[in-house]
Amino acid sequence: MARMTVDAEMCKGCGLCILACPKKIIRFSKEINSKGYHYAECFDQEACIACKMCYTTCPDVAITIEK
Amino acid sequence: MARMTVDAEMCKGCGLCILACPKKIIRFSKEINSKGYHYAECFDQEACIACKMCYTTCPDVAITIEK
Amino acid sequence: MEIIAQRPKSLTDLQFTYCPGCTHGISHRLIAEAMDELDMRNNMMGVAPVGCSVFAYKFFDCDMAEAAHGRAPALATGMKRSRPNMHVFTYQGDGDLAAIGTAEIIHAANRGEHITVFFVNNAIYGMTGGQMAPTTLPGMKTSTSPYGRDEKDIGYPIKVCELLSSLVAPYFIERVSLLSPQDIMKAKKVVKKALQFNKEERGFTFVEFVSTCPTNWGLAPIDAMKWAKENMLPFFPLGNYRDKSVEGGK
Amino acid sequence: MEIIAQRPKSLTDLQFTYCPGCTHGISHRLIAEAMDELDMRNNMMGVAPVGCSVFAYKFFDCDMAEAAHGRAPALATGMKRSRPNMHVFTYQGDGDLAAIGTAEIIHAANRGEHITVFFVNNAIYGMTGGQMAPTTLPGMKTSTSPYGRDEKDIGYPIKVCELLSSLVAPYFIERVSLLSPQDIMKAKKVVKKALQFNKEERGFTFVEFVSTCPTNWGLAPIDAMKWAKENMLPFFPLGNYRDKSVEGGK
Amino acid sequence: MKTEIISSGFGGQGALTIGKFLAKAGMGDGLNVSWLPSYGPEMRGGTANVSVVIADRAIASPLVSYPDILIALNQPSIDKFGSDIKEKGLLIYNTDMCPHGTKRKDIDVIEAPMNSIAREIGSMKVLNMVAIGIVIGKTGLVKYETLENDLTGFLQKKNPDLLELNLIAIKKGIEIGKK
Amino acid sequence: MKTEIISSGFGGQGALTIGKFLAKAGMGDGLNVSWLPSYGPEMRGGTANVSVVIADRAIASPLVSYPDILIALNQPSIDKFGSDIKEKGLLIYNTDMCPHGTKRKDIDVIEAPMNSIAREIGSMKVLNMVAIGIVIGKTGLVKYETLENDLTGFLQKKNPDLLELNLIAIKKGIEIGKK
Amino acid sequence: MAEKILMKGNEAVAEAAIRAGCRLYFAYPITPQSELIEYMAKMMPKVDGVFVQAESEVAAINMVYGASGTGRRVMTSSSSPGISLKMEGISYIAGANLPAVIVNVQRGGPGLGDIQPAQGDYFQATKGGGHGDYRLIVLAPSTVQEFADMADLAFDLADKYRNPVMILSDGLLGQMMEPVEFKPSKTKEEMEALDKQHYDWCMYPNEDEPNHHHHEINSLEIDPLILEQHVIKLGKKYDKIEKNEIRYEEYNISDENEVVVVAFGTAARIAKSAIDQLQEEGTSIGMIRPITVWPYPYEAISNVLHEKVRKVVVCELNLGQMVEDVKLAVNGKLPVEFLGKVGGILFTPDEIKAKILGTEGE
Amino acid sequence: MAEKILMKGNEAVAEAAIRAGCRLYFAYPITPQSELIEYMAKMMPKVDGVFVQAESEVAAINMVYGASGTGRRVMTSSSSPGISLKMEGISYIAGANLPAVIVNVQRGGPGLGDIQPAQGDYFQATKGGGHGDYRLIVLAPSTVQEFADMADLAFDLADKYRNPVMILSDGLLGQMMEPVEFKPSKTKEEMEALDKQHYDWCMYPNEDEPNHHHHEINSLEIDPLILEQHVIKLGKKYDKIEKNEIRYEEYNISDENEVVVVAFGTAARIAKSAIDQLQEEGTSIGMIRPITVWPYPYEAISNVLHEKVRKVVVCELNLGQMVEDVKLAVNGKLPVEFLGKVGGILFTPDEIKAKILGTEGE
Numbered sequence A, B: 001m002a003r004m005t006v007d008a009e010m011c012k013g014c015g016l017c018i019l020a021c022p023k024k025i026i027r028f029s030k031e032i033n034s035k036g037y038h039y040a041e042c043f044d045q046e047a048c049i050a051c052k053m054c055y056t057t058c059p060d061v062a063i064t065i066e067k
Numbered sequence C, D: 001m002e003i004i005a006q007r008p009k010s011l012t013d014l015q016f017t018y019c020p021g022c023t024h025g026i027s028h029r030l031i032a033e034a035m036d037e038l039d040m041r042n043n044m045m046g047v048a049p050v051g052c053s054v055f056a057y058k059f060f061d062c063d064m065a066e067a068a069h070g071r072a073p074a075l076a077t078g079m080k081r082s083r084p085n086m087h088v089f090t091y092q093g094d095g096d097l098a099a100i101g102t103a104e105i106i107h108a109a110n111r112g113e114h115i116t117v118f119f120v121n122n123a124i125y126g127m128t129g130g131q132m133a134p135t136t137l138p139g140m141k142t143s144t145s146p147y148g149r150d151e152k153d154i155g156y157p158i159k160v161c162e163l164l165s166s167l168v169a170p171y172f173i174e175r176v177s178l179l180s181p182q183d184i185m186k187a188k189k190v191v192k193k194a195l196q197f198n199k200e201e202r203g204f205t206f207v208e209f210v211s212t213c214p215t216n217w218g219l220a221p222i223d224a225m226k227w228a229k230e231n232m233l234p235f236f237p238l239g240n241y242r243d244k245s246v247e248g249g250k
Numbered sequence E, F: 001m002k003t004e005i006i007s008s009g010f011g012g013q014g015a016l017t018i019g020k021f022l023a024k025a026g027m028g029d030g031l032n033v034s035w036l037p038s039y040g041p042e043m044r045g046g047t048a049n050v051s052v053v054i055a056d057r058a059i060a061s062p063l064v065s066y067p068d069i070l071i072a073l074n075q076p077s078i079d080k081f082g083s084d085i086k087e088k089g090l091l092i093y094n095t096d097m098c099p100h101g102t103k104r105k106d107i108d109v110i111e112a113p114m115n116s117i118a119r120e121i122g123s124m125k126v127l128n129m130v131a132i133g134i135v136i137g138k139t140g141l142v143k144y145e146t147l148e149n150d151l152t153g154f155l156q157k158k159n160p161d162l163l164e165l166n167l168i169a170i171k172k173g174i175e176i177g178k179k
Numbered sequence G, H: 001m002a003e004k005i006l007m008k009g010n011e012a013v014a015e016a017a018i019r020a021g022c023r024l025y026f027a028y029p030i031t032p033q034s035e036l037i038e039y040m041a042k043m044m045p046k047v048d049g050v051f052v053q054a055e056s057e058v059a060a061i062n063m064v065y066g067a068s069g070t071g072r073r074v075m076t077s078s079s080s081p082g083i084s085l086k087m088e089g090i091s092y093i094a095g096a097n098l099p100a101v102i103v104n105v106q107r108g109g110p111g112l113g114d115i116q117p118a119q120g121d122y123f124q125a126t127k128g129g130g131h132g133d134y135r136l137i138v139l140a141p142s143t144v145q146e147f148a149d150m151a152d153l154a155f156d157l158a159d160k161y162r163n164p165v166m167i168l169s170d171g172l173l174g175q176m177m178e179p180v181e182f183k184p185s186k187t188k189e190e191m192e193a194l195d196k197q198h199y200d201w202c203m204y205p206n207e208d209e210p211n212h213h214h215h216e217i218n219s220l221e222i223d224p225l226i227l228e229q230h231v232i233k234l235g236k237k238y239d240k241i242e243k244n245e246i247r248y249e250e251y252n253i254s255d256e257n258e259v260v261v262v263a264f265g266t267a268a269r270i271a272k273s274a275i276d277q278l279q280e281e282g283t284s285i286g287m288i289r290p291i292t293v294w295p296y297p298y299e300a301i302s303n304v305l306h307e308k309v310r311k312v313v314v315c316e317l318n319l320g321q322m323v324e325d326v327k328l329a330v331n332g333k334l335p336v337e338f339l340g341k342v343g344g345i346l347f348t349p350d351e352i353k354a355k356i357l358g359t360e361g362e
């Protein structure tokens, strides 16, 4: 099992993690954070394979991966 | 016939023309110029072949060659 | 469950001041990770430039100095010479390093200062709002080349790795890119190599990141990466330009 | 009898301020002769550096500006851009061009400014009394490298022709020497070629003179030439580094 | 007469343009105007704002510390400037992006779902024109005709469709403002 | 008491060294001294000169405009400074390099063929020491013993032979000076 | 009457410079000046002018030095740290008696500081930030209109005295938009005349000397006696400028004034509104606003210290720089008080009122 | 008593700096300062110190900036044009609250000027040649001994206030030899203490924080409110320095003085001999010689304007710079006259006498 979490306040909604995820389980949230960004969120933690692609590409180091 | 003349005041007595002359007809004068240099002079104008080696090497453009 | 990837210790908790999708953040993370892994943080002094990464002095969690525009290699020289048992790196943009700081980078490299220079090439002046950089591509429109960079008038982009490799002293010079997770993972290895050499006091080490500036290129972050791949990489070939650790290395 | 060699018209009548046997005078003469022969004097503007040749503005008999130390290429850029129908050259020493003026020469070359740069490499700061230059040879003693230039500490001499040839824009780059009448005659051809290209508005042209500084080397003029031949030429190989006029030229 | 305005929002929402067209129209009406943006790197991804002053005498400081009117396109703008609005001043805000609104009771408040209105009109680009319209409708600070004139000059050739939408948005705003 | 000296000659003749050893000896004698060279590119191949002041009170300006003593190792030095020597001042000059000498009648003049003397002693390097000797012989400005002491400290290890020649030259100069 | 255009100060001064015949511009980007360089990048090609983004401020000022030596109108601009880098070049240009226009859009300092408006470079501009005895003519605008108008004036003064002229503006004036009217562009004939005006000394063959031409552009005189004459001549030029070119504005000056305020540029704008408010409240305050901060209007200030005036108040966006010049003007006759604001912050009219009324502490 | 050594000023100040614990020196050659860099090149390796000949003055001052950030004693030197190039860096160092010592061996300007002694950089040194509100502590020696002594003082002041200190010398003091006595070198213990004195803020792990360490060396505060606080704090530091560190020499001051002369450095040397001569001739003249030209001894000057004093005469090797500070000190109480000399020429005592006596025209 793996878990990917996005720090919503750190995220700037650039979408690079969404592109990077091989499992396509990341999307923009409906909510905005205090800076007005639709932050990223994992909508299917079960499917996460902890490949760290999202972490690798995230320019704001907003992602944590657990396994 | 050829003539090599040194402008005694321009000459700084560096000796490069003496080294350059294939005919070895240049030497330092006994006299000094107003800056204290023993300037170069041609002691055998007859032998000069107007090869311009002395002119070519003179850093102070003190030499004139006529032919 | 165990954390397998998280914010490296060598970064502070502050949020980066970069635009969404700006690769400055990625290169910061790579450097910080390498510092963590090589256990260099306690003896590291970094130099931030003037450019979008001016606040790097707040982001790297080690001793940091904020240089005058272009002068980071001079500061680094002073710092390293003063405290030779410390490790020193600079982090600089293309305006900073390849325009106003040309003399400083060339001479630090030529002296073989024992420092690591991280060079972020995004083909533009990010911080001041998108003016032409020395690395701006031919034909590229910027706010100071509004009709496109005309190489007849102002010449071609400067290739810094190539320029520095014409010097004898540098120990390690390599150009990497940050344009895909794969590239980033490769870049990570190079960053670590450079810092490893730094730790071992081998000499002057230099890593160029081919980067993006979504904001001033007027592109979405993903499009910016695509654009950079298509347009910058042909001009700025990736690869190693100097590695004295390899027998026969140039 | 007819005069077959005399002071060129493009020199004023003033006596040079150089030391006995200093090759600055020779390069001055070569440039002036080429100006005469190419009939460029009436449309020529030159830039003198700060260095022993600071008074070049008095010696060349055309319009002349005296630059700040290292900034001759910047002045030349302003001059040429302002009056594009004029020809412009700079005359610079190795401290001037390769130390303090590093950024200016690289960027003028990179922009491909339509100017000619004459670069006098005598491996030392002549005017200020013999300090180390960027081109000072390894082991060479100068007043600021009293124990000999230690390349481990401050790196190797900078090879300017090689450095500039890593740029795309320059049109012509060649290194010549002034160490014998034969060398000088060869140099003359190269000087003339560069100015010819200048006249034809081909682009950035650059001639390096491997020169001597008898005074600060502590050698008699003749010995200085010998020393330079033996010690400088191996480090600074003569030859053409760029000639875009030749098909397939680099 | 002197009116001091701050217009503020996320980058891209057009807060600076609001200021620009208000100032331009004020100038067209023969008044003295000034427009001063916030600038600098702290703007990256943050809030952009502009100070506008419209007055019938010389304008001393173009920097507005205590606005008569605050146009807030997002919540951070209210959070940052809301408490500076002069007593009896006016707050115009975009309910779509300002979930918390304001707690002040001593000022006039006009709320409008500007995102929704713009979307309805057909382009998110006209969000800011709704806000301008509200200012005009409520205060008559500048003449609609002057503004229309400026916009026409600016857009007629470049993008006549957008011009049309802009004018619709302004009129919609005026309506709201007049209520 | 204050003595102002200019020592001048071609580069390489040792004019600056004359000044230095006079100043050093003065210092050794417990006096205030200053030594100020001419400097700069105009020196290249030209004339080098130095101002030396030796005094029993604080020295205001180390620059000598009107010397009490001019030591001229060549003709250009006389041409340049000869007319500035104070009335009743002293000119010491090297006849070997000063074909025209001086026309002044209001000063003391000591002539010496310094080149020839140095050549005789065995080294052109000691030319300047002859001049120092003359100053001492004529004026007693500094003590011979102090000078000898300084020179010994300076040369004993490096070059004892040259030291010997130097002392001979000084003594020769003193002889001339005393005449 | 010309049309009014709403424009940023940075752009207005650039447009006005082009209209004044400037066809050469060399600079390096820096906030809050970048709109100026960007405007030039866009417009210079349209008027056959030269725009070069230099590799640094040092290079830019030396390009100006070279171009000015050829006798044409040339300009550069920057903001505080970038201006510091130009100090050597400015000293050379002044030393070589060359005309040139330099715009400083000041920001907060020292060091990297911030990018907000400030007036901390007053000393640097007026007392010679570079080495040696030289003076810049320094013009201090306080509106966008004046900023634009000064481009024209600056070039005229630069040409008249063969001296560099600085426009000492700030981030506020650079960034704000105000309505501005422009003078018409120079006509073709005027441009030709401009081009030739310096033929007697500049590099570039003129019609009278079509062939042999040896003009020297130079600040070096290795012979001290010649350099002395050269610097004395510079000094006389500065005296002449001090005699002829002092400019200032009198605001609300009358013999009813209880206090006289001295302020320049942006600070003066704010001071005016304080003065207006006090006037309405029945207190008469006058102001001298130096328009040239060098040459400085010493006399203008001492002349308005009428009998009722109790004190002089100096307002600056710095720790106190022009206040020294005001003290020199007042010369001990009255107390001189100082109100400063630093860091890129502006004072409010209320703060100025309090200082004037002596109620700051309250 | 230490031995007296006959030494050039340039070498004496270098030797004294090394003895004061300076172990880092970065500079670029320039006449008439080159003996200083050459001395350092020779001596630094012998004391395990760092000598780097920088590629330029700009690089040199930024090497100083970096090295100073690590808390060690560091110095650079140059002459006028080279000092101008350091202006940006100096403003950064001041803005970042860093200690550093900068020696200016002034020459004739402006521009390339000449290489003879001058005092034309007074304004630049004392009023901030760089941008923004900052102050250098400026020490002006007038003998080789004082030049050497000031190295020690400069480092102490720099460390005490975390502020750059400039020694404002000139070509005469740099080139001339005078007897000089040196203080003993710092002991090993003193050196260790010096090394640690800045551990609380400098880059470099200290014993209390052996591991994690995040000290920032920086002059940037992008938030104007924070920058404001920062600059106000700088201002308070400058006030403190003005209160504590003013130094000057009174020469022949008495209530018999008819004229008071103010002069610094080399100019003061010559003025002294004029004063001595006048005293012998029966006219009593006093002199104030500022030793710190910033902070400036305003009070010291106004305090000696005894009843008999008719006027104040200022002598400088420039067109008139310090004279403004003297006028500020005198504040209108007496006429202030100026005698200048430019181009690298010195005045003679006679010229000063004539100025004092008012017989110049005769």
Ligand SMILES: Cc1ncc(C[n+]2csc(CCOP(=O)(O)OP(=O)(O)O)c2C)c(N)n1
Binding pocket: C050, C051, C052, C053, C069, C092, C093, C094, C095, C096, C097, C120, C122, C124, C125, C126, C127, C128, C133, C213, G028, G029, G030, G031, G057, G081, G082, G085
């Ligand atoms: C001396 C000086 N000149 C100019 C500037 C303005 N300036 C700040 S950042 C910058 C360019 C930054 O571009 P780059 O180095 O490419 O970094 P990026 O923002 O693209 O990462 C400039 C010109 C300055 N702060 N100081």
Ligand SMILES: Cc1ncc(C[n+]2csc(CCOP(=O)(O)OP(=O)(O)O)c2C)c(N)n1
Binding pocket: D050, D051, D052, D053, D069, D092, D093, D094, D095, D096, D097, D120, D122, D124, D125, D126, D127, D128, D133, D213, H028, H029, H030, H031, H057, H081, H082, H085
């Ligand atoms: C800004 C500045 N820095 C330093 C100097 C001093 N300076 C004059 S010439 C020179 C070096 C000259 O060396 P080089 O360029 O090699 O010319 P050379 O005399 O050897 O021909 C230096 C450092 C100066 N005049 N200006």
Ligand code: SF4
Binding pocket: A004, A020, A021, A022, A023, A024, A025, A026, A042, A047, A048, A049, A050, A051, A052, A053, A054, A055, A065
């Ligand atoms: S770790 Fe891999 S699979 Fe999981 S969310 Fe990230 S990119 Fe997708």
Ligand code: SF4
Binding pocket: A006, A010, A011, A012, A013, A014, A015, A016, A017, A018, A039, A040, A057, A058, A059, A060, A061, A062, A063, C021
């Ligand atoms: S890459 Fe990072 S910043 Fe970008 S959307 Fe994903 S989590 Fe957010």
Ligand code: SF4
Binding pocket: B004, B020, B021, B022, B023, B024, B025, B026, B042, B047, B048, B049, B050, B051, B052, B053, B054, B055, B065
């Ligand atoms: S021309 Fe030739 S032969 Fe004649 S003197 Fe010169 S070098 Fe000798």
Ligand code: SF4
Binding pocket: B006, B010, B011, B012, B013, B014, B015, B016, B017, B018, B039, B040, B057, B058, B059, B060, B061, B062, B063, D021
């Ligand atoms: S080469 Fe020229 S300067 Fe040298 S000795 Fe011969 S003539 Fe004289």
Ligand code: SF4
Binding pocket: C017, C018, C019, C021, C022, C023, C024, C052, C122, C126, C127, C212, C213, C214, C215, C216, E044
């Ligand atoms: S402007 Fe460009 S380089 Fe700067 S933070 Fe934004 S995207 Fe990154």
Ligand code: SF4
Binding pocket: D017, D018, D019, D021, D022, D023, D024, D052, D122, D126, D127, D212, D213, D214, D215, D216, F044
């Ligand atoms: S010092 Fe050297 S380079 Fe300069 S003139 Fe003398 S020999 Fe030539």
Ligand SMILES: [Mg+2]
Binding pocket: C093, C094, C095, C120, C121, C122, C123, C124, C125, C126, C133
């Ligand atoms: Mg960039």
Ligand SMILES: [Mg+2]
Binding pocket: D093, D094, D095, D120, D121, D122, D123, D124, D125, D126, D133
């Ligand atoms: Mg050289």
